Amino acid sequence: MTVRIGVIGTGAIGRDHARRIQSVLAGGEIVALSDVNRASAEAVRADIAPTAEVFATGEELIASPRVDAVLVTSWGTTHEQYVLAAIAAGKPCFCEKPLATTAEGAKRIVDAEVKAGRRLVQVGFMRRYDAGYVALKQAVQAHTGAPIMVHAAHRNPTVPQAYITPMAIHDTLIHEIDVFRWLLDDDYVSARVIFPRKAARSHGKLRDPQIVVLETAKGVVIDVEIFVNCHYGYDIQCEVVGEDGVARLPEPMAIRMRLGAKLQNAILTDWKDRFVAAYDVELQDFLKAAARGTAAGPTSWDGYMAAVASDACVAAQETAGEAVAIPHPARPALYA
Numbered sequence: 001m002t003v004r005i006g007v008i009g010t011g012a013i014g015r016d017h018a019r020r021i022q023s024v025l026a027g028g029e030i031v032a033l034s035d036v037n038r039a040s041a042e043a044v045r046a047d048i049a050p051t052a053e054v055f056a057t058g059e060e061l062i063a064s065p066r067v068d069a070v071l072v073t074s075w076g077t078t079h080e081q082y083v084l085a086a087i088a089a090g091k092p093c094f095c096e097k098p099l100a101t102t103a104e105g106a107k108r109i110v111d112a113e114v115k116a117g118r119r120l121v122q123v124g125f126m127r128r129y130d131a132g133y134v135a136l137k138q139a140v141q142a143h144t145g146a147p148i149m150v151h152a153a154h155r156n157p158t159v160p161q162a163y164i165t166p167m168a169i170h171d172t173l174i175h176e177i178d179v180f181r182w183l184l185d186d187d188y189v190s191a192r193v194i195f196p197r198k199a200a201r202s203h204g205k206l207r208d209p210q211i212v213v214l215e216t217a218k219g220v221v222i223d224v225e226i227f228v229n230c231h232y233g234y235d236i237q238c239e240v241v242g243e244d245g246v247a248r249l250p251e252p253m254a255i256r257m258r259l260g261a262k263l264q265n266a267i268l269t270d271w272k273d274r275f276v277a278a279y280d281v282e283l284q285d286f287l288k289a290a291a292r293g294t295a296a297g298p299t300s301w302d303g304y305m306a307a308v309a310s311d312a313c314v315a316a317q318e319t320a321g322e323a324v325a326i327p328h329p330a331r332p333a334l335y336a
Contacts, residue, residue: 001291006032006067008058008082009074010044013096016272017071018048020283027287034061035074058082062089069290072096080105083300087112087120092290094283096124097174099303103311106304113300114332122286122295123303127179129281132250136238137183145243147184150222152176153237155230157269164205168226169313173212176224177313178298178306183240186216188309190323193316201229212313217328233267234274301335 005028007018014035021028030049033041034057041054055061058078062070062085069092072082080100086093087109099121100106113120127133140147154172163171181187192213202208209227216222238249252274254265268274282297289296309326316324 001027003028003287003290004031004066004068005029005071005290006034006055006061006064006069007044007071007073008034008061009072009078010035010037010040011073014071014073015040015044015048017073017279017283018044020280021071021287022048024280025284025287027284027291032061032064032067034058059085062086062091067091069093069286076101080109083109083121084112087116090116090120090293092120092122092286092293092295094122094124094286094290094295095303097178097303098170098307098310099123099300100307101170103304103307106300106307110300110304110332114334117334118293119289119295119299119334121300121303122282122289123178123298123300123306124282125175125178125182125298125302125306126275126278126282127175128182128298129285130275130278132252133179133183133238136240136247136249139247140183140240140242143242144240144245144247147218147220147240147242149241150180150184150220151237151239151241152180152222153225153227153235155225155233155235155237156228156271157231157233158201159206159228161203163228165207165210165317166314168206168208168210168228169212169310169317172226172228173224173313174306174310177214177309178302180214180222181302181305182298183238184216184218184220186218186220187305187328188214188312188326189217189328190215190325191309191313191316192321192323193313193319194321199227199229201231207317210317212316214309214313215323233269234271235267236274299335301331 034055035041072095214222312326
């Protein structure tokens with residue numbers, strides 16, 4: 001079965017996902033497009049999906065009988081309304097993170113999906129599909145013993161002036177917040193944020209770097225360095241210390257050279273290059289599930305729990321290193 005896909009939001013990520021579905025992956029076809037900037041949707045139709053229909057609004061796209069499933073890749077503030085509309089229409093929906101811009105909004109999506117009685121939403125936490133993280137999870141489960149500590153870092157070479165302190169949580173750490181829950185099969189109970197000396201490349205509305213310390217229900221302590229003006233490259237690090245050993249996230253494949261009296265290898269500078277294969281795997285998983293009228297992968301509940309933890313981390317940015325509790329609500333049976 002070929003799943004007929006409508007894409008809401010045809011900016012960089014929407015365009016790239018449309019290209020994947022139309023030209024790289026099996027089982028899907030782009031039949032509908034919508035963007036607040038109609039010219040953007042028209043450009044994607046011309047370049048990628050020539051038979052797609054362009055709709056004036058996302059709601060009209062979702063309601064179209066031509067559309068079997070929906071990709072929401074629009075601005076984050078619009079995600080909730082489109083995901084809720086897809087659930088109401090009974091159509092599988094892939095939503096890029098964030099599921100909603102508030103925990104309350106994400107909970108409304110959870111409640112709607114539970115009321116519908118079946119999985120319809122997959123959240124775009126692509127790190128769960130990265131080969132390195134999959135291998136790390138297997139090593140933790142099979143070899144290193146019960147996890148005790150996690151040391152991690154999320155470094156970007158630079159960010160724009162519009163990037164401010166809370167975005168280090170909502171836009172950057174959000175990936176670690178989700179992938180560590182999955183990696184450890186655990187939930188968070190508290191968060192602290194510590195600010196070292198401010199880096200010279202930061203600006204007035206951004207305190208950079210920052211260190212987030214998370215504690216889990218099982219007693220694992222996680223420290224994550226967020227440094228978004230590190231200058232040298234895009235660098236994702238993760239080390240799990242267990243009862244019996246230590247496992248590290250593998251580095252991206254790179255050629256090591258002996259050149260100019262130096263031993264060296266290149267470091268990536270673009271996050272899209274670091275996780276390009278993971279995007280392919282996650283969308284193929286969505287297409288496979290959508291063909292059955294359902295969704296796979298990260299759930300609305302995962303999106304909600306990530307939002308709850310994110311809100312606590314942002315609150316912790318204002319508490320001078322003191323811990324902020326993270327609520328741990330009961331998981332609905334639909335997501336068991």
